[in-house]
Amino acid sequence: MRNDQRAITDDQRTHAGLIWDYHQMRHPLQPVDVAIGLGSHDLGVAAHSARLYAAGLFRTLVFTGGNSPTTAEVFPRGEAVHFREHAIELGVPAGAILLEPKAANTGQNISYSRDVLAAAGITPRSVLLVSKPYMERRSFATARKVWPEVELTCASEPLELDDYLKSIGDENLVLDMLVGDLQRVIEYPRLGFAVEQDVPDAVRAAYESLIHDGFTSRLIAS
The missing domain is CATH 3.40.50.620 (HUPs)
Structure with missing residues (x-):
């Protein structure tokens, strides 16, 4: 169930920050074709x-x-x-x-x-x-x-999580999307859609905590 219109807690923000940081590759930029x-x-x-x-x-x-x-x-x-x-x-x-x-x-x-x-x-x-x-x-x-x-x-735009939350204007939607994208990173390799990515234990724990808190609207059946 979505957490619409509910302010996220400090713990949820911390967990979201771990997932946010994990999702970013931090590649050095260089000219490309x-x-x-x-x-x-x-x-x-x-x-x-x-x-x-x-x-x-x-x-x-x-x-x-x-x-x-x-x-x-x-x-x-x-x-x-x-x-x-x-x-x-x-x-x-x-x-x-x-x-x-x-x-x-x-x-x-x-x-x-x-x-x-x-x-x-x-x-x-x-x-x-x-x-x-x-x-x-x-x-x-x-x-x-x-x-x-x-x-x-x-x-991607060089934004911190708090700045991104403000720019989108819907904290719950962003956390739902963070969780949904991480699920796809985890699940898609076995479905043949992506290559495997290592997921640190702390990131996986943050993901499971946010799922427990109801940030599930962007999850796929797995």
Whole structure:
């Protein structure tokens, strides 16, 4: 059951912080052939992609994503479409952006983006994945499985958990998403969707505590 409208406790915030830190890969940024902005409810992905483009890290940017239950109202024309428009508003040339508007999960984000790039005559050797801060590890593990031949770097807005909670405006939703993404990191390798990631005991304990506290709306049946 969701904890809607209920303030999170100090212990819950501490547990969320452990999971938040675990999800981030902290890869050093370097120039890459292309970047892929992974669709979500968080328009900060588009904004950060625009900043990285302006910094000269890549010349081609793919935005990928259709809709999900958490984005349909906010981005009615699809995540990728809205992300592209926002990036253009922030100065990214329209000609630098490729659009992948159909993906419904992270594996499709990666594989469909690869297809869009191939159709444009682009076969990258290095790819930057731009995601929500707590989606870095899952996107990395998924891409390692789906597209193992490319060199991968992950990036997200450089925010602390408290700042991210304020930017989203729904603490319970963020904790639900943190828990849901960690479940996928744990479960997806055995389903063939991602490569294995080591999960420290403290992170796993924090995850189990938040599940016990009811942050379960983003869990999948396992």
